[in-house]
Amino acid sequence: MFAPFILQLRKAGLPVSLTEWLALMGAMKAGVAGYSIEDFYFLARATLVKDERHLDRFDRVFGEVFKGIEGSPDGLDPMALPEEWLKKLIEKNLTEEEKALVEALGGFEKLMETLKQRLEEQKGRHQGGNKWIGTGGTSPFGAHGYNPEGVRIGQEESRHRRATKVWDKREFKDLADDVALGTRNMKLALRRLRRFARQGEATELDLGGTIKGTAAKGGMLDLHMLPERRNAVKVLLLLDIGGSMDDYIRQSEELFTAASSEFKHLRHYYFHNCLYERVWTQNRRRQQNMVGTDELLRRYGPDWKLIFVGDASMSPYEITAPGGSVEHWNEESGIVWMRRLTSHFRRVAWLNPLRQDHWRYTQSIGLMSELVEGKMYPLTLQGIDGMARELLK
Amino acid sequence: MFKTGKDYIATRELEVAVNAAVALSRPLLVKGEPGTGKTVLAQEIARSLDAPLIEWHIKSTTKAQQGLYEYDAVSRLRDGQLGEERVHDIRNYIRRGKLWEAFTHEKRAVLLIDEIDKADIEFPNDLLLELDRMEFHVYETGETIRATQRPIVIITSNNEKELPDAFLRRCFFHFIRFPERETMEQIVQAHYPDIRKDLAREALNVFFQIREVGELKKKPATSELLDWLKLLMIEDMPAEALRTQDAKVAIPPLYGALLKNEQDVHLFERLAFLNRARR
Known part of the structure; x- marks a missing residue:
């Protein structure tokens, strides 16, 4: 009787596998749930859901299958x-x-x-x-x-x-970083942005040093250790979200997934259309998670590589004029803030998901490109590759 | 069967999850806000089942192998130079890890793997087989360590890293939700049975008000509340001191136990100032 349940769960996008299903059956057999529907619900949830983000979806499917409650209209x-x-x-x-x-x-x-x-x-x-x-x-x-x-x-x-x-x-989804497929190429392209350095605690055996030291001491063991090699590149990612970026969410997600697994020092913030005096740490509930842009300047040194991701498509006023923002009243224009950032960070680049041959039709893209000194690259493999080379120069 | 104890209030859903993990001898993965009793849960299970507790705290440098065993080649080399007798038996240089301990304990043990997300991203994958079959091979001596009684494995995570799917598939999962007021009262009652009623009520009021302030970097959780209450009791704070101090108007007394971050304290001071100015 439970077979439709698992099928429904899979249809709703929950990654339920046979292993989990058998575990649930085993637990039922062992009498963990007894005969209470509530306990069965708890048990099924503990067995089949592995991520708190899926809990809500599970509840809905459970309700549909076992009580016949219809889902809300979309x-x-x-x-x-x-x-x-x-x-x-x-x-x-x-x-x-x-x-x-x-x-x-x-x-x-x-x-x-x-x-x-x-x-x-x-x-x-x-x-x-x-x-x-x-x-x-x-x-x-x-x-x-x-x-x-x-x-x-x-x-x-x-x-x-x-x-x-x-x-x-508007409440957009945070960029989920679980898009694993198709990010491998991007990871490889981003890998160019590596710069290894030995930092932190000495945990690795320095074989060469040890042999040298032992020989120097006439055969008495003399251990040398050194810190692990780590990628020392620091990346600050600023992502445009919402509005005209809706069409490129998938691309941005892929980039984000690739970047977050590739860099140890990666911080990301969100902005909308153009950069003004504040950014958001989480895309959802932006009103609560604001950080001043000047805070970014204080918090991250000039050695951080700053990467914007956005289509830079907007009305030119949003960049040039005070009060041009579509969401709030901004005292200082986008240009002022862009200049502040580009003069603080030594390496700045902009990734644009829009096709490169369409760039010239939108005035604001040219403007933005000028503001980042022409370092605007398309969000493609070649683009990322070019950006990585530029950022490491 | 695991049941809500005298000092630990577990919801029914948590009881079911724990019992399922115990019955099927599969690991239980526990997530939730910091300070909601993830680590204490393992201690409580050990107590209620009268089982020994083995704790393995994970750090960013922890390797999966360390949980099984470590071969100390360096000290053997040194002993070899000094001509020690014990150098001839390799077993003298194998240090048992926490998993080994748990597998070979004469009683069924509770193994806590605390904050698994702190470790390297490959860490959970390296433990897949060991946790699934509850056995592993020691290459140096050629023996296989097999669990005589499968230990109850409790794993906690703070969500700093995503855990691999293959690993998740082998676990039960429970997300400890932040307790409702009613549950919270029970928890307070369980920890401090002789607390004054009025003090507890006022303190909870202030506590939930603070949690409602959206911008806090670190919201105070159960463990912070309990610490704070203890301080209030030691100071013998009158309940009125809390009542007049609407959390929106002033910083609660002894706030250090609740707010762990200077930015949060600043935020609070600012809010309090704004509210006073508005009056």
Whole structure:
């Protein structure tokens, strides 16, 4: 009777194998769980789940298989959103400046009134068009729209990269570093960035030294030790996340996986579009995990190699003008911060997942490339290779 | 059967996981926030099953081989030069590791492999066969050490490194969640049965408030709370001292036991200052 359970688990992406399945059967036979469904749940979880990140998924599958509870629908029906809730959500997430901005666009009340009116007129889910709330239109309401002053309602990723303010706090997944396939080549390319040095405690037998020392002492054993050889290169990785980078998440993940297993000294932070006065240590819950960019300058010496990963595709104002950020009010422009970083760190490079032959169509890429003194490389094997050579010069 | 003891409060899910590991003699991998009682768990299992506890604490330089045995070639060489008698028997230079000890113990032992993620990334892989079959070969003497009674293996990890799949497949897994308030009260009660009720209540209030502050580098956990309570009891702190000090307004007394990081203390001072200014 449990066979569908394991199949469902595998379908949900949990790496359950036969070994674990047999272990569960063995434990059942040994009477660990008794006859309580709760104990069986605990037992199954201890046997089949090996990572706390999978616990939630396991719970859902368990519920589905054993209680017949249906999974929640993946997309939110726009009609199902109560207007009160929408209003609260938007109010909560607006800063004073943003509210002033809304005022300039005809007032918050008016916007909400129109929204309410349209919600009433609208029947069912809507896609495309320029008036209805739904997905993919140019109306100021709804998701995936073109209207630059639009109110975004509860979608997970933006499809067009034009909105002037992103209002819903998006929660992206942290870059998972468990993408093992396809990273081998990248690891090999990154391996160029190695510079070995003997540091730390002497734990290895220095054979040459020992023989020499023993001979010098006339045959009495004289041991010499030396520290292990380690990769002494330090890498600071700054990753662009969200917005226009959504299409390149897989590539970035691969790079990240490769890098994190290749370097002992690797620190990474996230930023959005352009670098300003702060970065995030974790992509999720960015509001809580902010670190000042000046902190980076203090914490990491000029010998760290700084690598940006991002598509550098944005409105040029986001780089050049104070207040150009799409997410907050930045006192100093992106240029100022980029200059600070590039003058502090001796070696800086930028990896761009966008195809190189498309770079010239976006003005901001040229700007960024200039800011890193032309050290912008495509996120391909050759690109990484070129970057590694440059960084070690 | 492992059961919640007098001094250690285990949730039912933890009991089931431990019992499964004991029944099938497979390693139990325990993860969770630092300070939620991962290491203490092994001690508690040993006590409740009346089994000897063998602890192997892992460091970044620990090699898997050290857990099995080490052959001390250097001291044998030295003895050879000095003409010692014991040099003729190689067994004199084989030092037993913790796994060997656990395998050959006359009683079924509890083996704690503490903080396995501290070691090199290949470390768990090197122990796969040994933990699976509970036997290993000693090349120097040509003997095979086999577990007479399979020990109960408890492995803890702080998530600093990912563990290999092949290793995980052979383990049971339990993630110790941070205890709810109710469980926490039981834990406090179990450790300090004669603590004043009002003091415990106020201290828990402050403690959970602190945990709610999102930006803390290291959130205080159970072990910190217990240390703090002990200090409060030694100082004979009146409960009012805690009550007036809403954690958002002032730093709690004896905060050193709760906040382990000068940045967290600064953060707290700043928050307290802001809150006072707002009043």
